[in-house]
Amino acid sequence: MANTSTAMEDRTLSLYPRLLSYAAKYKLCIAVSIVGFALFATMEALLLGTVEFFINAIGDGNSDSKFTHFLPAEFVSSVFFVPVAIVVLSVFRGIGAYYGNFFMSKMGLGVVNDLRKQVFDHLLVLPQSYYDKRNSGELVSLIVYNIEQVTGSLTNAVKIILRDGFSVIGFLSVMFYHNWKLTLVFFSVAPLLAGLIYLSGRYFRRVSRHIQRAVGRVTHIATQSFQGIKLVKSFNAETYEQKRFADAADENLKFATKFERVIALQTPVLHVVIAVSLAAIFLLILMFWEGTPAAAVVYVTAAGAIAKPFRQLSKVNSIIQRGMAAAETIFGNLDLSPEVDSGRQQLSQVKGEIEFRNVSFAYNGNQPVLNDISITLPAGKTVAIVGSSGSGKSTLASLLLRLYEPDSGGIFVDGIPITDVSLNSLRENMSLVNQQTILFNDSVKANVAYTEALERIDCKAIMAAAENAQAKTFIENLEQGFDTQVGEAGDLLSGGQRQRLAIARAFYKNAPILILDEATSALDNESEKQIQIALDVLTKDRTTLVIAHRLSTVEKADLIVVLAEGKIVEQGSHQLLLSKGGAYAQLHQIQSH
Numbered sequence: 001m002a003n004t005s006t007a008m009e010d011r012t013l014s015l016y017p018r019l020l021s022y023a024a025k026y027k028l029c030i031a032v033s034i035v036g037f038a039l040f041a042t043m044e045a046l047l048l049g050t051v052e053f054f055i056n057a058i059g060d061g062n063s064d065s066k067f068t069h070f071l072p073a074e075f076v077s078s079v080f081f082v083p084v085a086i087v088v089l090s091v092f093r094g095i096g097a098y099y100g101n102f103f104m105s106k107m108g109l110g111v112v113n114d115l116r117k118q119v120f121d122h123l124l125v126l127p128q129s130y131y132d133k134r135n136s137g138e139l140v141s142l143i144v145y146n147i148e149q150v151t152g153s154l155t156n157a158v159k160i161i162l163r164d165g166f167s168v169i170g171f172l173s174v175m176f177y178h179n180w181k182l183t184l185v186f187f188s189v190a191p192l193l194a195g196l197i198y199l200s201g202r203y204f205r206r207v208s209r210h211i212q213r214a215v216g217r218v219t220h221i222a223t224q225s226f227q228g229i230k231l232v233k234s235f236n237a238e239t240y241e242q243k244r245f246a247d248a249a250d251e252n253l254k255f256a257t258k259f260e261r262v263i264a265l266q267t268p269v270l271h272v273v274i275a276v277s278l279a280a281i282f283l284l285i286l287m288f289w290e291g292t293p294a295a296a297v298v299y300v301t302a303a304g305a306i307a308k309p310f311r312q313l314s315k316v317n318s319i320i321q322r323g324m325a326a327a328e329t330i331f332g333n334l335d336l337s338p339e340v341d342s343g344r345q346q347l348s349q350v351k352g353e354i355e356f357r358n359v360s361f362a363y364n365g366n367q368p369v370l371n372d373i374s375i376t377l378p379a380g381k382t383v384a385i386v387g388s389s390g391s392g393k394s395t396l397a398s399l400l401l402r403l404y405e406p407d408s409g410g411i412f413v414d415g416i417p418i419t420d421v422s423l424n425s426l427r428e429n430m431s432l433v434n435q436q437t438i439l440f441n442d443s444v445k446a447n448v449a450y451t452e453a454l455e456r457i458d459c460k461a462i463m464a465a466a467e468n469a470q471a472k473t474f475i476e477n478l479e480q481g482f483d484t485q486v487g488e489a490g491d492l493l494s495g496g497q498r499q500r501l502a503i504a505r506a507f508y509k510n511a512p513i514l515i516l517d518e519a520t521s522a523l524d525n526e527s528e529k530q531i532q533i534a535l536d537v538l539t540k541d542r543t544t545l546v547i548a549h550r551l552s553t554v555e556k557a558d559l560i561v562v563l564a565e566g567k568i569v570e571q572g573s574h575q576l577l578l579s580k581g582g583a584y585a586q587l588h589q590i591q592s593h
Contacts, residue, residue: 036103141215282300355375431514444475499520503519507538514545
């Protein structure tokens with residue numbers, strides 16, 4: 001247990017300086033903020049000086065005060081001195097508070113923006129295996145909730161440390177100025193306060209981790225439910241999803257309540273400790289005070305006023321610990337290695353010949369999905385991979401796109417190992433159309449010309465792509481044509497329309513290598529006929545890898561390869577494989593009936 005606590009403290013020491021490094025580019029904001037808070041604290045201390053001056057003036061008429069020795073006597077003796085001083089000092093205090101708070105908040109907003117963009121950018125280049133182990137809700141929570149917590153520990157904590165730290169220094173200066181011995185007595189409770197803050201900090205960090213996991217689960221369940229709302233409704237699963245969400249929300253509430261309980265307990269305990277110290281000060285003043293009554297009032301006022309900034313400073317630890325728990329997750333993800341891109345070669349004038357040479361692959365070192373696969377896709381030809389579910393068909397497409405790396409063997413494009421080709425160049429020369437059509441909540445035009453800036457979209461190419469994909473007619477019949485919003489995940493379109501937009505996207509990209517992964521398996525017969533016409537045009541003069549379960553879609557392929565349990569059991573043309581009466585013929589007979 002002690003080792004765990006030590007490790008946690010070591011991580012804090014390394015994480016917080018790393019977090020502060022994000023604020024380095026905002027040096028000017030920090031400098032202005034420091035000056036502002038210093039001005040604020042100084043004005044508060046000087047306002048206490050007016051109290052001593054005022055009491056002396058109404059007591060024995062002697063307005064002499066240590067705080068006014070530097071001012072002209074005729075100015076100090078004026079009846080308007082105290083009112084004017086209060087207004088002027090308050091104005092400057094307000095100016096200091098404004099500059100301190102605004103520029104610190106401006107720095108915080110900048111850090112939030114920088115960190116959020118860095119995390120998002122890094123997540124996009126992590127390997128596919130990273131996403132296989134995580135859910136989208138967890139990642140959204142990471143970018144939204146966790147970063148808010150981390151930057152809060154930076155912005156809010158630093159703001160409190162500067163503002164209230166300067167206030168504590170100002171009040172302590174007043175107290176030391178009047179009586180340094182009594183101030184040392186007052187300050188003797190500091191070790192006790194530090195101990196309380198240390199113990200609560202350890203608890204805050206531990207509970208914060210639980211809160212983050214609970215928030216991630218809440219976000220995940222909500223995201224899943226909204227994305228699959230049609231399934232939820234069709235299964236009458238509203239009550240089921242409500243129960244799942246309520247359980248996750250209640251778990252978050254449980255840990256958040258524990259967190260707030262300690263915060264709520266910390267404040268009154270701190271007040272009691274300070275009150276005991278103040279009581280001792282009152283007693284000692286009554287017994288040993290040698291100065292004027294006005295000075296005693298100022299001293300006691302400063303001692304009482306210091307409780308508020310002390311209380312605020314005690315909250316800093318909970319803010320920092322909450323942020324450090326989130327920082328562990330964020331920096332843990334930022335420290336993950338991006339997908340390997342060791343290739344330096346660029347593909348140019350691609351013919352499209354693809355070769356899988358003795359390729360074997362297993363997910364996470366488990367049972368092999370592919371075992372010693374060797375296939376050649378001639379340039380400009382169509383090769384279909386068929387087989388039952390789980391035979392490894394889609395894994396071949398993933399390996400070709402280098403979403404995963406083979407455990408052994410190699411994959412070649414035009415005789416070049418794809419590991420020697422940069423990921424950008426490799427994927428630039430490939431188009432993917434799969435069963436789960438991905439459309440973004442944007443216009444038809446933006447979805448077809450995905451990755452292209454709106455001002456650079458070639459409208460003629462968009463029209464040609466839509467026409468070749470058998471999509472032009474239905475697009476023109478939409479309310480705003482190519483500018484129509486398709487809704488989240490394309491929900492405002494039918495399944496066939498979404499698939500035709502995906503094919504139009506492949507036409508627009510015009511890559512020499514095409515991957516069709518179960519592109520028509522989820523469609524009705526009428527939609528499949530229209531899309532098959534589009535695919536026949538799309539595959540012309542392109543090297544095409546077709547992953548298919550429905551054999552009627554691959555009869556025209558130049559070569560059909562049959563996989564079973566990760567191995568090639570047959571290959572040949574449609575007619576040749578039927579005549580053999582083997583695995584392909586059996587699959588064909590089953591589907592025909």
